[in-house]
Amino acid sequence: MELTSPTYYAKETVQTVQDYVLFCVHAVANLFRKPFYFTDMVRQADAIGVGSLPIVVLTGFFTGAVLALQASNTLERFGSLSLVGQLVSTSMVRELGPVLTSLMVAGRNSSGMASELGSMVVTEQIDAMRALGTDPMKKLVTPRMAATVFMLFFLAIISDLVGLAGGGLVARVLLHLDSRQYWSYAWQTLVFQDIFMGLVKPVLFGFIIATIGCFYGMNARGGTQGVGRATTQAMVASSVLILVLDFFVTRFLMAVLSYR
Amino acid sequence: MSAPTLPLDSDAVTTQDDSAPVVVFEDVALGFAEKEVLRGVSFSLARGETKALLGVAGSGKSLILKLVMGLIRPDSGRIVVLGNDILQMREEDLFSLRGKIGMVFQESALFDSLTVRENVAYRLMEERGVYDEEIDRRVREALRFVELEHTLDLDPAELSGGMRRRVAIARAIITQPELLLYDSPTGGLDPVTSNTIIELIVKQRDVNKTSALLVTHRLQDAFTMATHQFDPQSNRMAALPHGQYCDVPMSFLILRDGKVIFDGDLRQLTQTRDEYIREYIS
Numbered sequence: 288m289e290l291t292s293p294t295y296y297a298k299e300t301v302q303t304v305q306d307y308v309l310f311c312v313h314a315v316a317n318l319f320r321k322p323f324y325f326t327d328m329v330r331q332a333d334a335i336g337v338g339s340l341p342i343v344v345l346t347g348f349f350t351g352a353v354l355a356l357q358a359s360n361t362l363e364r365f366g367s368l369s370l371v372g373q374l375v376s377t378s379m380v381r382e383l384g385p386v387l388t389s390l391m392v393a394g395r396n397s398s399g400m401a402s403e404l405g406s407m408v409v410t411e412q413i414d415a416m417r418a419l420g421t422d423p424m425k426k427l428v429t430p431r432m433a434a435t436v437f438m439l440f441f442l443a444i445i446s447d448l449v450g451l452a453g454g455g456l457v458a459r460v461l462l463h464l465d466s467r468q469y470w471s472y473a474w475q476t477l478v479f480q481d482i483f484m485g486l487v488k489p490v491l492f493g494f495i496i497a498t499i500g501c502f503y504g505m506n507a508r509g510g511t512q513g514v515g516r517a518t519t520q521a522m523v524a525s526s527v528l529i530l531v532l533d534f535f536v537t538r539f540l541m542a543v544l545s546y547r
Numbered sequence: 548m549s550a551p552t553l554p555l556d557s558d559a560v561t562t563q564d565d566s567a568p569v570v571v572f573e574d575v576a577l578g579f580a581e582k583e584v585l586r587g588v589s590f591s592l593a594r595g596e597t598k599a600l601l602g603v604a605g606s607g608k609s610l611i612l613k614l615v616m617g618l619i620r621p622d623s624g625r626i627v628v629l630g631n632d633i634l635q636m637r638e639e640d641l642f643s644l645r646g647k648i649g650m651v652f653q654e655s656a657l658f659d660s661l662t663v664r665e666n667v668a669y670r671l672m673e674e675r676g677v678y679d680e681e682i683d684r685r686v687r688e689a690l691r692f693v694e695l696e697h698t699l700d701l702d703p704a705e706l707s708g709g710m711r712r713r714v715a716i717a718r719a720i721i722t723q724p725e726l727l728l729y730d731s732p733t734g735g736l737d738p739v740t741s742n743t744i745i746e747l748i749v750k751q752r753d754v755n756k757t758s759a760l761l762v763t764h765r766l767q768d769a770f771t772m773a774t775h776q777f778d779p780q781s782n783r784m785a786a787l788p789h790g791q792y793c794d795v796p797m798s799f800l801i802l803r804d805g806k807v808i809f810d811g812d813l814r815q816l817t818q819t820r821d822e823y824i825r826e827y828i829s
Contacts, residue, residue: 322673406659415656418616419670419718420642 310428310502311494317422317429327430335396335431336438342391343442344449350383351375351450355457368462372472375454380477380485384447386533389492392439393525397500400431401521404504405514413505428505432497439493440486447485480544488536492529499525567630569594569726569758570615575624577610584610585621586805592726595796597752597759599769601827602802608762609653612728615760616650617641629725646670649719650728655711657703657718663690664699667718689717693747709740716747720755727751727759733768745771746784752796753777766828773797773813801827 358374404427407413416423451473458464500521507517568591577585585607592598600608613619614626617633626633631644657666665672667689671682690696693713703711712732719727729748733741745768751757753776763769771784776795778785787794799816801809801824809816809824819825 410654410659411652411656412658414613414618415650415652415658417618417642418645418648418650418652419673420645421669421673422638422642 306506307498307502310505311498313424314428314432314498314501317425318433320425322425324426324430327426328434331430331434332438335392335434336442339392339395339438339442340445342395343388343446346387346391347379347384347446347449348453350387350446351379351453351455352457354378354383354450355454356461359457359462369464369468370472371454371458371462371464372469373476375458376451376473376476377481379447379450379454380481382533382537384450385443385485385488385492386529388443388446389439389489389496389529390526392435392442392493393496393529394522396435397496397525398518398522400497400500401504401507402514402518404501405507405517408505408507409510409514423505428498428501431501432494435497436490436493439489439496443485443489480540483544484537484540487540488533491532491536495528495532496525499528567594568592568627569596569629570760571625571627572611572614573625573627575614575621575626577607577614577619577621584805585614588624588802588805588807590800590807590810592758592760593796594758595752595756596798597748597761597772597796598798598800599772600760600762600800600802601766601769604764606802607805608802609730612650612730612760612762615726615728616645616648646722647724648726648728649722649724651712651715651719651730651732653730653734655703655708655715657711657714659703661703662699663695663701663703663706663714666703666714667721669718670722685721686717689721690714692720692750693717707740709736709743712736712740712744713747716744716751720751720757723755723757725758727757729759729761729763731762731764733763733765741765741768742771746777748772749775749784750777754779769797769799770813773799 354375355371358371359368362368362370362374404413407416407427413423413427416426451470455466455469455473458469459466503517503521503524507513509516570590570592572588572590575585575588576583584605588607588611590598600611602608610619614621615628615633617628617636617638620634628644629647633641633644636644657663658669661669664686668678668682668686671685672678675682686699687696690699693716695710695713695717698706698710698714703714706714716732732748733744736744748759748761749772752759752772761769761772773795775784775786777783798812799809800807803823808821809819816824816828
C-alpha cells in the first residue's frame with residue numbers, strides 16, 4: 288500500500304473544501320440567474336420530498352413512541368409521569384425531528400444524488416449536457432438543492448407531528464395517561480425559540496444533504512468504482528456534517544435566542 | 548504547420564465568412580498530472596471539410612474534440628472555433644457557441660432518464676421550453692435521417708449499441724450545426740453497423756456540407772469516407788472511381804505521442820515516406 292504524505296493529504300483536504308465552497312456559491316448564485324428549471328425543481332421535490340415521506344413518518348412515529356417509553360421510566364421515579372408530553376414535545380421539535388429526518392433523507396437522497404450524477408459523469412452525459420448548451424450546475428444541482436431545502440422543512444414538521452402522535456399513543460395505551468393532558472403539556476411547553484430552532488435546522492441540513500450529494504457526484508472519477516466511492520463518501524460526509532453542524536447551530540441559537 | 552490568424556471577438560459569439568477555417572489550433576499543449584498529452588498541436592479545418600483524427604490509443608484524439616467544444620482548457624496555445632477564440636470566452640458565452648456545434652460521444656452519452664424523442668429534442672426544448680409541433684417535425688426528420696423514426700418513444704436502454712450511436716447522431720444534427728464532432732462513432736460495433744454509421748456521416752458531409760472532425764481507431768472507416776460519396780438518387784454511399792478520391796472534402800491528421808505527424812489528404816497519405824505512418828496505414 289502506498290503511503291500518502293501528510294502535506295499532500297492536507298493540501299488535498301484544503302483543495303476539496305475550497306472546491307466545495309465554490310460549488311455551493313455557484314449553486315446558490317444560479318437561483319438568481321436564468322434559465323430557471325422550475326419543472327426539474329418540482330420533479331426533484333416530488334422524488335425527494337414525497338418519496339421520503341414513508342421513511343420519515345415511520346422514523347418520526349417510532350422515535351416519539353420510544354422517547355415516551357424511555358422517559359416514563361425516569362419520570363415515574365419522580366412522580367412526574369404526566370410531564371411525558373412536555374419531554375417528547377421539546378425533544379422532537381428542537382432536536383430529534385430535524386436531525387433524524389435529515390439523517391434519513393441524507394441516507395436516501397444524498398447517496399442517490401451522488402450515484403445518479405456520478406453515473407452521468409462517467410458515461411459522459413454531463414459533458415454531453417454541456418455540449419448541448421446546458422449548464423449542468425443550473426439544470427442538475429440548483430433544482431436538487433432548492434427542492435431538498437424546501438421539502439426537508441416540511442418533512443421535519445411532519446416528523447415532529449407524527450413523533451408527538453407516537454408519544455401520545457404510548458402515553459395513552461401503555462402509560463394510561465389522559466390524551467388531553469398529554470397534548471396540553473406538549474403544546475403549552477413549546478415556545479418561539481423551540482419552533483424557530485426546529486425550523487432553521489432542516490433548512491441548513493437540506494442544503495448540506497443536496498450540496499454534498501451533488502458535489503461528490505459531479506466529482507466522481509474512475510468508472511463504476513468511482514461512482515460507488517462517491518456514493519459512500521456523500522452518505523458519510525453528509526451524515527457526519529449534519530451531526531457536527533447540529534451541535535454548533537444549537538449552541539449558536541441558544542446564545543442568540545437567549546435560551547432558558 | 549502555421550494556421551491563419553482570425554479576427555476575434557472575445558465578448559460574444561461571432562460569425563465568420565465562408566472562406567475562413569472552421570477550426571484553428573495553434574501550438575496547443577495539454578498535460579495531466581505532469582504527463583504531457585498534447586504537444587504543440589496545430590492544424591486547421593476548412594468549411595465543409597471532414598478531417599479524420601487518427602492515432603494509437605492515448606494519443607490525445609478525443610481530447611482535441613473536447614478542446615474544440617471548450618469542455619476542457621489547454622495549458623497553452625490558441626484555439627479558434629467558428630471565428631471565436633474560445634480561450635478568451637467565459638463558460639456562459641461558450642454555451643451559445645456550442646449551439647452551433649454538434650457532438651457525438653464515444654459511448655453515445657444519451658440521457659438515460661429521457662426517451663429517444665426527448666433526447667433528440669433536448670437542445671430545442673432547452674431553447675423553447677415546450678415540445679411543440681415544430682420540434683416534433685424536426686425530431687422526426689432527424690430520426691428519419693438516421694432511419695430510426697420508429698424508436699421515438701423508446702428508452703435508450705432498449706436500443707442496441709448501433710442504434711444508440713445513430714440516435715446520438717440525430718441529436719447532434721437536429722439544429723443543423725456548422726461543425727460536427729464524432730468521437731469514435733463506430734468503436735465497438737460490428738462491421739455492418741459501422742458501415743451504416745459511416746454512411747450517415749458521409750451523407751451528412753455530402754448532403755448538408757457540414758464540417759466535421761472524426762476521431763476513429765478504424766483506419767478502414769476513414770478510407771471508406773475518402774473513397775466514397777453519398778448518392779442521393781439511391782440514398783446510398785457509392786464508391787468513387789480511381790483518380791477521383793481527392794474530389795471529396797476529406798483529410799487525415801495523424802497523432803503520435805501528442806504531436807501531429809501528418810496532416811493532408813488521401814493522396815499525400817498514400818505517398819508518404821514516413822516509416823511510422825506507412826506501418827500504421829498498412
